[in-house]
Amino acid sequence: MRASARVRTRHHRAAAVSGAGLLATVVLAGTLVGCSDEGEQIPSIGYAIDSTVTTYNAGTVAGSVSGARQAFARVLPGFSYTGPEGGPVADTDIGTANAVPGDALTVQYKLNPNSVYSDGVPMSCDDLVLTWAANSGRFTRPGEATVPLFDAASTAGYSDIDRVDCQTGAKEATVTFKAGRNFTDWRSLFGATSMMPAHVVARAAGVPDLVAAVQNSDNEALARIADFWNDGWTMTPGELDLALFPASGPYKVESFSADEGLVLVENDRWWGNRPATSRIVVWPKASDLAVRIADESVEVVDVATGSVPDIELGGFDVTDVPSRSVEQFVLATSGLFETPAGRRAFASCLPREELAAQFGTAAEDGAAAASVDTRFTAPDSLVYESVAATAGGRYETPDTTAATAALAETDNTAATVRIGYLGPDPRRAAIVAAVAAACAPAGITVQDAGSEEFTPSMLRDGQVDALLAGTASAPGAAGTAAPTTAMYALRGGSRNNFGDYANGRVDQIVDQLAVDSSTATQLSLSTEAENILWSEVPTVPLFNQPRTVGFATGLEAGAVNPTRSGAGWNMDRWVLRR
Missing domain, CATH: 3.40.190.10 (Periplasmic binding protein-like II)
Structure with missing residues (x-):
């Protein structure tokens, strides 16, 4: 003992x-x-x-839903880290990042002159070029314009960068964003665990000048670079x-x-x-x-x-x-959940209010935890109450009649929903059990598919019908004060959008919210997004984990x-x- x-x-x-x-x-x-x-x-x-x-690579799809950020924040630091309040905090041991005047957002990055990897190779702007190339979504497989070379979980912010000016091996880089794409959360870019050692990739891929390969869009070299970036750090x-x-x-x-x-x-x-x-x-x-x-x-x-x-x-x-991560169900867009009606049937039988009270963090005065009614807007946001009102009390308590009616629209009088999560996890097992009891009267059989081998990619592969996880499907610690990760997890084409949900208007809203932080825009567009999302139900938020x-x-x-x-x-x- x-x-x-x-x-x-x-x-x-x-x-x-x-x-x-x-x-x-x-x-x-x-x-x-x-x-x-x-x-x-x-x-x-x-x-x-x-x-x-x-x-080792937290930027890949597998890395984004692993413990890489918790394990390697002080192994692979960057120009910032996510502090206790949820925002980016500058890490000047690595270097400085300063916006410079101009119409387009332009950031000057300077690495500490003494910065060096543990193998003796100096850090350089090559590392920033690799980070941008891997996460930009710009480079695709030959003949497959929609299939990215790099298996990056999200392109948030990096896809808004027009170019990274860097001389191979130098200690500074100038990052210029596209006109009109002044990404508001830019201080989180090139942060802790995002900058991988470019010299390791270049050596493994047999590319003598990684910067030149990126600048010249050398597809053959980039394919080898991407192959290692994707899987070489397993x-x-x-x-x-x-x-x-x-x-x-x-x-x-x-x-x-x-x-x-x-x-x-x-x-x-x-x-x-x-x-x-x-x-x-x-x-x-x-x-x-x-x-x-x-x-x-x-x-x-x-x-x-x-x-x-x-x-x-x-x-x-x-x-x-309570954390910045929102515990939620992420639903497939195939099988029973191919249409919004199937997803609404499941949402209608959920005891969301009861789950928040039982499994959320109680208030200081002892009041039960409240359910979270938004995907993009944090509960401590100035506009949260207004945006959350969009939910209109939907899906707070089980409604067997509504669930049965929605299920009938799918031509199913009975259905099975397999819920996956990383186990063993008594709390999530209890949540699934409570949902199973609530949904059974509506003809929906809920199966517990939690396991030690579980990964969120099983949703995309059709092995489960729903995920029970945190923000952006992360099983463990997740979330920031900015809505960036949460928003892009519902943007069409994002690899951490494991349900493969796609809505053109939601994509436009995400793109606009990413560059406009004004209260009026946040209120208007977030409200519009929630109207769509509560109707199509690609996810069901539960409570702050x-x-x-x-x-x-x-x-x-x-x-x-x-x-x-x-x-x-x-x-x-x-x-x-x-």
């Missing part, structure tokens, strides 16, 4: 996802795990997350070629195995402040986290509340907080970050003394 297991676990609940609320939560967490000079420093800290680690426990995984942050990958976890160690070529603890071990969800916590292999826990079976957090200071974050008593500098970054956003500052 953990030596400090007798310490009473302290729970703190936050009521709303707001800037002030999140800041208060972070301050509170910092107080709980405040500094102590007593005891011997522990040389290694275990970090448990509720997702998989399958790739992480199979026990089978890593470390030469392919150099780091640009305070930590680097030392090893990865089922028994020992993902081991990160101090990067001796890091030019910034040395990490306070030299070794971090990341334990993915499949590591049997309950056992790892019980045998004292874990000192930091960041999981969706109730998602990990049998964990005991005695000896941890625990914070329960609650997160449980635990820091072992005595751990210093632990700070809750209920966004896609997770608690590991500042792991290089963690110190544990016993």
